[in-house]
């Protein structure tokens with residue numbers, strides 16, 4: 001009988017032959033395209049993730065291997081791809097292939113090729129299977145393709161409108177003001193009118209979840225938790241309050257369940273979507289919180305739909321406009337029917353079902369809070385490091401708010417007149433998303449048929465099932481699109497009144513307006529060179545939601561406070577290390593916390 005060693009060696013030999021064959025096949029394809037390529041001779045799946053994405057191996061790679069080799073090892077790993085910046089594209093050009101034993105990946109940092117790909121939805125669809133983990137409650141806009149995607153997009157796109165942005169504005173100003181008050185009380189400092197915040201990440205996560213709850217779901221949560229736990233059954237709205245313990249019948253509060261399902265997404269998915277139903281839940285007590293979280297979140301979201309379907313008279317804003325949060329917008333997709341009770345003529349798309357609304361709400365929460373949280377965190381640290389930029393942004397905020405009625409009371413600030421004037425904080429946000437894009441890669445693939453790209457004067461045929469990575473670090477750090485100072489944090493490059501900006505030379509080029517750049521107050525890069533919100537058919541729906549949130553928060557904080565690093569030796573180096581050590585788990589973020597001092601101006 002064969003020993004275990006022989007069996008294991010046999011399996012290893014079969015796996016090696018399988019991978020060697022795969023590597024050879026993919027290498028042949030790469031050679032046929034005529035594109036430059038690199039070979040990463042390990043599978044870019046789970047094993048590679050376990051080996052190379054543990055936190056100490058990359059540091060080892062940095063110390064032991066030459067940069068070019070460490071870059072090749074990192075490139076197929078999404079967590080660390082951002083750290084390569086555009087070094088590989090500089091060496092290999094705007095489009096190259098990464099050959100691994102189980103896939104060929106096409107890395108694209110050529111603006112024209114990016115534009116071709118994002119505008120050819122059928123030739124280059126989204127690899128939606130990569131997003132299955134966010135199908136907690138069924139398919140949604142982010143996880144679908146083709147007709148199903150069109151159905152979701154039709155009924156969700158119109159909810160992201162100016163009335164919703166107005167809600168984002170008001171809710172952000174309220175949350176930021178409360179957050180500053182909370183910091184003043186809880187983070188005292190020996191110096192007068194000063195406080196030091198050491199856990200910016202937790203605070204900003206709470207802030208961004210509260211904004212999405214208020215502006216997305218119509219549930220206003222105070223930044224400071226309510227002092228007492230609820231003792232009896234609560235009405236439909238009060239159930240969402242941020243109390244120290246959950247309401248009766250729940251294991252989590254609304255905010256804590258959103259945070260839990262976000263942080264523990266993998267175990268929640270495993271417990272509720274992968275673990276077979278026939279396994280009794282009592283046999284897996286360590287997954288109890290994951291079961292409870294899935295149940296509680298669904299229950300909260302169902303109640304939100306009920307609240308949204310029956311708005312109260314308080315839900316009108318001061319101008320008499322119906323308050324339009326995202327749920328109300330989605331519910332409206334159904335009421336647009338002439339006769340809600342009448343059966344749909346065959347083929348007609350009749351709004352979103354409750355299940356689809358719940359799934360989309362969950363998707364908006366995931367897509368919309370960590371991205372803005374991480375952008376704000378980068379903004380605070382970079383502005384603390386670059387006091388000259390902070391002063392420039394501050395002066396822009398003061399100029400913009402000076403004309404406002406009640407300029408010293410942000411609660412009175414008018415969205416329609418003030419937001420367009422807040423150009424300096426907008427430039428800061430655009431620059432942060434260039435250098436530290438929250439979503440570092442936009443994945444596409446060629447689907448089941450071969451697809452062409454036109455690159456460098458040639459038409460290149462890419463094989464079916466080929467992965468494509470629209471490479472933001474390659475694009476956003478390219479001197480070709482941003483000039484010699486591409487690596488510098490320089491928000492003023494965006495300002496349309498800065499005629500010396502490298503971007504000013506694009507002014508006469510047609511078709512430059514891209515997602516996130518719909519403002520005449522900013523310069524625009526070449527189309528396809530800036531894609532923090534992606535571009536084309538599947539561009540981000542929440543781009544203006546995010547911009548209004550980040551710009552309003554920066555204006556409220558920096559108008560009153562000067563933010564700096566904690567004094568002391570090594571503070572600058574620590575901040576730079578934290579920025580450079582950012583990794584992309586779901587979104588790009590700093591692992592290390594950077595304490596910041598807020599000094600009243």
Ligand code: HEM
Pocket residue numbers: 126141142153216363364365367368369371372375433437438439441442443531532533534537538539540541542543545546
């Ligand atoms: C700084 C903030 C944000 C960034 C950088 C960002 C970035 C992106 C990117 C790159 C995509 C394309 C992903 C892909 O195709 O693989 C995307 C899609 C999407 N984003 Fe955002 N996002 C942000 C904020 C938000 C917010 C606040 C919301 C909602 C409240 C949101 C909702 C969505 C949705 C629904 C999609 C899917 C659109 C579709 O496939 O049709 N995003 N976002």
